[in-house]
Amino acid sequence: MTTLELTITALGAGGDGLAVTPDGTRLFVPGALPGERVRVAPGARRGDGMAAVLEAVLDPVPARAEPPCPHFPRCGGCTLQHMALAPYAGWKRDRLAEALRRAGFPDAPVAETFVTPPQTRRRADLAVRRQADGSILLGFHARGAATVENLSTCLVLDPALVALFDPLRAMLRGLQSLRREGSAVLNLLDTGPDLLLRLDGEPNAVDRAAIAAFASAQRLPRIAGAPLKGSGTENLAQIGPVSIAFAGVPVAPPPGAFLQATPQGEAAIVAAVLEGLPGKLTGKARIAELHAGLGTLSFPLAQRGRVAAFEGSAEAVAALDAAARRAGARISATRRDLVRQPLSAKELEGFAALVLDPPFAGAADQMPALARSSLSRIVYVSCNPVALSRDGKLLQQAGWRVAQATPIDQFLWSSQLEAVVAFERPR
């Protein structure tokens, strides 16, 4: 194969080094950093250029760091362990500034990136695969390959979850209902790890007994099961209550529920959301909250005003509503599919502020009503800079401006970027 020597000019959105060949082809080079002179072997075509394999870094830059994890770079969980933290955080900040520039806000004030520490991630969706000899692979999907990286350790996950890898593999090996593929969704709650097993077979009585014994031995309050493809969960073992507190209010989450990825990231998001609210809110102020989930933001918001929370998942709304009622929190929780039935500008009248935290696809269907509403503050929590650009553009065209933008790195050493952006409409 022909090799090329090139200089990397930038980092792409996925964290690959970018270079341009003499004939103008864009090359994506995993493991290479901007400014580095590298030798690469061009590989397969991809949509907007060509993938390349890094053969040698001829001239490394000071931003290069020694990757700390033995599973790097095979494991698909991390893509940027070869980059020192300061330039890595700067790159994420630049990406948020660029997303806002594309939305029409070239001068948006963008704060420094909040980077979560290692060993703090409390949520993982691990792939499970049975091999021909019956043994089990458990880990994240390997990068750019159809295999599973069998993890012995993980430097991003909380050690309480890592400690379950070996016993979980041993238990899964004995399950007849794990034929070839499955997944293990782990949520570290205040009450301990909560496990949702997705299996490609139906658990029989022997499997159920083994799962219950595992819950007791590992002190997991609950293990739920679900089909690998399809919906519907059932409790396979429950030996104690499950709960996680938001602003001090305990909520009982359904199996596999969405949680912010790290407690530190959650605290940074909550702080930025509260800072994004109007300064002078009376206790009677009404705050609309879209995509409320279990109430991660609802409970802190309820300390600033009366919250009307909307969420699409029936299980999440039920958990939020029950917790709010028990605690006497000022939250009304309503199930609503905000894609099929966005809130109208009329329904938004009378709210002092609106907070939205949409899924990866963003909030395209909701934005037109927000842009033309009588609201003067919108705080947008984003996990996708592309969707944020698109959605923010509508606000820009309707005369809104960015009051504050905070990049938050909850997925350490990955290319994912979260952000809290406070928009205001000048009066």
Ligand SMILES: C[S@@+](CC[C@H](N)C(=O)[O-])C[C@H]1O[C@@H](n2cnc3c(N)ncnc32)[C@H](O)[C@@H]1O
């Ligand atoms: C990024 S999570 C945020 C949850 C919550 N704000 C938190 O911080 O934990 C996005 C939420 O949007 C909800 N969601 C997804 N699609 C939806 C839709 N079409 N209508 C309403 N909610 C939706 C999900 O169920 C999930 O709870």
